[in-house]
Amino acid sequence: MSPTIVLEVETRCEEEERLESHELHKGVKHLCERGITKVPRKYILPALDRPILTKKDDATNFKLPVIDFDQLQGPNRIHALESLSKACEEYGFFQLINHGIECQSILEMIEAGRKFFDLSFEERSKYMSNDLRAPVRYGTSFNQNKDRVFCWRDFLKLDCHPLSDVLPYWPSSPTELRQAAVNYSEKTRFLYLMIVEAILESLGLVETTKDSDDHIKEFRDGSQLLVVNCYPSCPEPDLTLGIPPHSDYGFLTLLLQDEVKGLQIQHEGRWVTVEPVPNSFVINVGDHLEIFSNGRYKSVLHRVLVNRLKSRISIASLHSLPFESMIRPSPKLINDANPRRYKDTDFASFIEYIASHEHRSKNFLESRRLT
Numbered sequence: 001m002s003p004t005i006v007l008e009v010e011t012r013c014e015e016e017e018r019l020e021s022h023e024l025h026k027g028v029k030h031l032c033e034r035g036i037t038k039v040p041r042k043y044i045l046p047a048l049d050r051p052i053l054t055k056k057d058d059a060t061n062f063k064l065p066v067i068d069f070d071q072l073q074g075p076n077r078i079h080a081l082e083s084l085s086k087a088c089e090e091y092g093f094f095q096l097i098n099h100g101i102e103c104q105s106i107l108e109m110i111e112a113g114r115k116f117f118d119l120s121f122e123e124r125s126k127y128m129s130n131d132l133r134a135p136v137r138y139g140t141s142f143n144q145n146k147d148r149v150f151c152w153r154d155f156l157k158l159d160c161h162p163l164s165d166v167l168p169y170w171p172s173s174p175t176e177l178r179q180a181a182v183n184y185s186e187k188t189r190f191l192y193l194m195i196v197e198a199i200l201e202s203l204g205l206v207e208t209t210k211d212s213d214d215h216i217k218e219f220r221d222g223s224q225l226l227v228v229n230c231y232p233s234c235p236e237p238d239l240t241l242g243i244p245p246h247s248d249y250g251f252l253t254l255l256l257q258d259e260v261k262g263l264q265i266q267h268e269g270r271w272v273t274v275e276p277v278p279n280s281f282v283i284n285v286g287d288h289l290e291i292f293s294n295g296r297y298k299s300v301l302h303r304v305l306v307n308r309l310k311s312r313i314s315i316a317s318l319h320s321l322p323f324e325s326m327i328r329p330s331p332k333l334i335n336d337a338n339p340r341r342y343k344d345t346d347f348a349s350f351i352e353y354i355a356s357h358e359h360r361s362k363n364f365l366e367s368r369r370l371t
């Protein structure tokens, strides 16, 4: 072993001796507050799973499709629907611009999320829970009870539906969090329903927005989970990930990233970075929509890189069908040329699956596929 490697191993060991194992469960913000200078071994990915961080910016040759929400509402709807359909088929992701949610609501939500992670660990830890159905959950990694290797993220998950039932459980500190999250969740929910209408139309399931009313009922009652992701700066970003490759379980995710990049999606067999675009949402197809569209729209793998110098916050609004709904391919999208590709599934089986399996990329969706 070279002298530098010996020294590195020694520093890592010394730091780890000072860290008791239960401290890893307190999250990465806590580790940073303890002043670590090396990534503890629990976070080090096997060499093949590590990200390759290059200085060269791959964004110059990759652009996510952009959908203009204004155009979806205007006389150009047909063209905007074609672009939407192409984006969901080929990328599983798109940027939404001109979405109509004021900057103020967005900034207030990001700021409130940031302040939550600036609270003392004692204050944050009041919301730690192993119950996957708890209305509020603060935690770390992906599934901290199962992950063999931890990832470099802490999270606050707020169940948003029905608001009146869950609100009393939300953190009362920082004082502005509840109001900011109520406002933000209501606005993103409204936007989500408008996008669902467009998606149903793009799949040829409704002729016009007028007769989409019947179809949209089930979506109106759907669940919504706000996830505030906090990725502190990381001393060795090439050894770990903020979130490992995964697809989102629900129907659609509306994601807000701050100005620090980190999100990568799998496209044509490589990892490409999604450049943050101010005032836009990154929207992606979830497993429910892939199943519902009988495989036409793709729930695509994505992951998050961390940064040596900057911390990053993102806010994901995950929208799913109601807890008790059965998710199945739309009968109108099944025919001789397109046989049914997925088994029926529901929320309970998903919860059971993630509670009992270690996270491995698209495994839940794979388990629902008919061969």
Ligand SMILES: O=C(O)CCC(=O)C(=O)O
Pocket (backbone or CB within 6 Å): 227, 229, 243, 248, 255, 257, 262, 263, 302, 304, 313, 314, 315, 316
């Ligand atoms: O932070 C990001 O950019 C992505 C977060 C994400 O994929 C998730 O919360 O499911």
Ligand SMILES: [Fe+2]
Pocket (backbone or CB within 6 Å): 246, 247, 248, 302
């Ligand atoms: Fe995700």
